[in-house]
Amino acid sequence: MESFPVEIYEGLQHLSESVFVGLCEILGTSQQVALRRETQDIIDMMKRRFYTYDGVIEMTSGSMREGFRLEGSDLDVMYWPNNHRVIMDMSQSEYYNTANTTLILSDSSESPPGFTLLQLLTTSRYREVQSACVRMNDRVYISSSIYRELTCSKAYPNSTVHGPCGSGYIAGREYDTAHCFVCDFWPPSASSWKDRCHAWPDSEIVNDIVRNGCHFVAIGHPFGPHEKEEWRFSFSRAEYKCVSAMNHCQFLTYGLLKLFLKEVINQQSEETNELLCSYHMKTTVFWAIQQNTLPHWCPQNLLACLWVCFKLLLQWVYEGICPNFFIPKNNLFLTKVHSSAQNRLFLQLHELYKKGLACLLQSSSIRSYIIDVLYNPRAFVCTDESLFMSEVDYDIELFNTMRTSTYVGSGKHLYIKGIHTIEHWVDSRLTHCQVFMLQRLTASVLLAHCSYVTQHVH
Numbered sequence: 001m002e003s004f005p006v007e008i009y010e011g012l013q014h015l016s017e018s019v020f021v022g023l024c025e026i027l028g029t030s031q032q033v034a035l036r037r038e039t040q041d042i043i044d045m046m047k048r049r050f051y052t053y054d055g056v057i058e059m060t061s062g063s064m065r066e067g068f069r070l071e072g073s074d075l076d077v078m079y080w081p082n083n084h085r086v087i088m089d090m091s092q093s094e095y096y097n098t099a100n101t102t103l104i105l106s107d108s109s110e111s112p113p114g115f116t117l118l119q120l121l122t123t124s125r126y127r128e129v130q131s132a133c134v135r136m137n138d139r140v141y142i143s144s145s146i147y148r149e150l151t152c153s154k155a156y157p158n159s160t161v162h163g164p165c166g167s168g169y170i171a172g173r174e175y176d177t178a179h180c181f182v183c184d185f186w187p188p189s190a191s192s193w194k195d196r197c198h199a200w201p202d203s204e205i206v207n208d209i210v211r212n213g214c215h216f217v218a219i220g221h222p223f224g225p226h227e228k229e230e231w232r233f234s235f236s237r238a239e240y241k242c243v244s245a246m247n248h249c250q251f252l253t254y255g256l257l258k259l260f261l262k263e264v265i266n267q268q269s270e271e272t273n274e275l276l277c278s279y280h281m282k283t284t285v286f287w288a289i290q291q292n293t294l295p296h297w298c299p300q301n302l303l304a305c306l307w308v309c310f311k312l313l314l315q316w317v318y319e320g321i322c323p324n325f326f327i328p329k330n331n332l333f334l335t336k337v338h339s340s341a342q343n344r345l346f347l348q349l350h351e352l353y354k355k356g357l358a359c360l361l362q363s364s365s366i367r368s369y370i371i372d373v374l375y376n377p378r379a380f381v382c383t384d385e386s387l388f389m390s391e392v393d394y395d396i397e398l399f400n401t402m403r404t405s406t407y408v409g410s411g412k413h414l415y416i417k418g419i420h421t422i423e424h425w426v427d428s429r430l431t432h433c434q435v436f437m438l439q440r441l442t443a444s445v446l447l448a449h450c451s452y453v454t455q456h457v458h
Contacts, residue, residue: 012303012304012357013300013301014373014377014381015303015357015370015373015374016299016300016301016302016303016304017299017300017302017381017383018369018370018372018373018381019256019302019303019360019366019369019370020249020252020299020302020383021369021381021382021383021388022365022366022368022369023252023255023256023302023366024252024385024388025388026070026255026259026365026366027068027069027070027251027252027255028067028068028069029248029385029388029389030248030251030385031385031389032067032389032397033067033248033251034067034431035397036067036069037065037066037067037244038431038434038437039434039437040060040064040065041434042430042434042437042438043060043437044058044059044060051082052082053082053083053100054081054082054083054100054125055081055082056079056080056081056082057079057080057081057082057182058077058078058079059077059078059079059236059237060075060076060077061076061077061078061178061236061237061240062074062075062076062176062236063076063258063278064076065240066240066243066244067243067251068255068258070255070258070259072174074167074173074174074175074176075173075174075175075176076165076175076176076177076178077155077175077176077177077178078177078178078179078180078215078217078234078236079151079154079155079177079178079179079180080179080180080181080182080215081102081126081129081181083100083101083102084101084102084104084124084126084129084181084182085101085102085103085104085181085182085183085184086104086105086106086118086181086182086183086216087103087104087105087106087183087185088106088183088185088187088188089105090105092185093121095184098122101122102120102122102123102124102125102126102129103121103122104118104119104120104121104142104181105118105119105121106118106119106183106187106216107119108187108189110225110226111221111224111225111226111230112221112223112224112330113189113324113327113329113330113331114189114221114232114233114324114327114329114330115220115221115224115230115231115232115233115330116216116230116231116233117136117141117226117229117230117231118141118142118144118181118216118231119139119140119141119142120133120140120141120142128147128150128151128154128179129142129147131146131150132146132147132150134146134229136226136229141229142229142231143228143229144164144218144219144220144228144229144230144231145218145220145227145228145229146228147179147218148161148164148179148218148219149161151166151179151218152165152166153166154166154177154179155177155179156168156170156175156177159177162176163176163219164178164180164217164218164219164232165177165178165217166178166179178217178218178234179218180215180216180217180218180234181215181216181231182213182214182215183213183214183215183216184212184213185213186209186210186211186213186214187214187233187327189233189327189329190214190233190235190326190327192328193325193326193327194206194210196290197290199290199292200245200289200290200292201241201242201245202245205241205242205245208241209237209238209241209242212237212238214233214234214235214237214238215233215234215235215236215237216231216232216233216234217231217232217234218231219231219232220232221335222335223334223335233326233327233330235325235326238326239282239286239325242286242325243282246285246289247297248385249297249298249299249301249302249305250285250289250297250305252302253285253297253302253305253306253309254281254282254285256302256306256366257281257284257285257306257309257310258278258281259363259365259366260281260306260310260360260363261276261277261278261280261281263362263363263364263365264352264359264360264362264363265348265349265352267362268348268352269344269348271341271344272341272344272345272348274336275336275337275341275345276313276337276345279332280313280322280332281309281313283322283323283324283325283332284309284312284313284316285309286325287312287323287325288305288308288309288312290325293308293312294308299383300383303357303360307357310352310353311353313349314346314349314350314353316333317333317337317342317345317346317349318346320333320337320338320342321333322337
């Protein structure tokens with residue numbers, strides 16, 4: 001498909017600025033998004049400090065972790081046993097004490113790109129791991145399908161299996177919980193990603209991502225030879241760091257793609273409204289940024305940014321190939337976007353493409369911001385984020401975030417551990433909102449400790 005000239009966007013700066021302002025109202029200003037991420041970071045760090053080595057680690061992931069607060073967004077949480085580690089080759093076993101660490105070997109030799117078998121090398125005391133073991137070729141592997149069934153309702157009762165997750169509703173909100181395994185090493189199948197990162201993300205972030213490895217979630221490839229036993233590579237932690245490395249215009253473009261998918265693309269036909277998902281949108285914007293298709297991601301260029309991403313998505317649907325950002329050989333379209341479904345989806349997307357930016361008028365969220373400019377093209381649009389909200393507004397959001405966050409843990413030893421953790425952070429370099437969050441957590445620990453003492457002192 002031939003390139004769409006950027007020059008066509010000349011004269012649309014005003015419209016882009018209006019949409020930028022609208023998206024800041026819907027998705028948040030850069031300061032709001034940073035506040036959400038920072039408070040979640042310190043909550044997750046606090047939780048991790050509380051767990052013993054043989055405990056289960058909890059990590060918030062998905063759009064909430066990335067800084068979105070869209071209506072209808074689900075809560076994504078990952079869990080993994082802290083004393084289990086996946087290694088990529090046997091030489092890496094020397095880094096672990098097998099007396100207290102269960103070792104698992106990733107064996108991708110017979111699996112499609114992005115998937116692997118997990119061979120249990122040492123004994124596990126984790127009941128779900130023991131029960132999920134199957135024997136193949138005189139080796140013991142952990143079956144993803146059995147493990148998924150066993151852990152599906154572990155976090156919340158009555159959960160149902162949805163992909164690799166346990167899914168359901170709590171207090172009217174949808175959640176997805178994934179019980180997985182962690183690996184401290186970057187997979188060889190994703191080694192090309194590091195070599196691709198010349199301009200974005202920067203080398204410090206790339207090294208941090210590679211240093212922190214990946215996860216494996218319990219789902220196999222439907223066309224793989226061992227679907228019920230295979231596990232899928234998960235780069236959730238790496239994706240979060242990539243999203244955090246975006247400038248605010250890039251983040252808003254990602255958010256606009258999510259809205260465009262929900263309010264425009266998925267409204268075209270019931271036959272195609274489940275072929276694309278938010279993860280495809282994230283993958284699209286990752287590639288668009290890294291390929292440096294547009295040199296300037298700024299408010300005046302926002303709609304050009306969107307159109308470049310939409311063009312790339314359209315090309316992928318035409319070819320039937322959506323390359324995973326970290327393992328490009330893993331085609332994210334392989335299971336759904338093919339044959340007649342692929343053709344129908346392409347025709348629908350191409351119709352939207354032919355309408356040009358007018359197709360955005362179908363989006364209920366941003367339509368008004370476009371119409372306002374069309375009716376009053378000379379109106380001044382302020383894109384200075386510092387004028388969008390007052391300090392009071394930010395304080396209200398911070399307090400609301402603090403109110404909804406909860407302190408996890410009970411028992412004398414956990415309270416003492418909580419105090420030591422807080423003492424450790426007092427002299428750390430913390431942001432303004434992280435200081436507030438730490439004060440809130442300190443109060444929670446002290447109140448919980450007082451309650452514990454009252455209950456147990458006679």
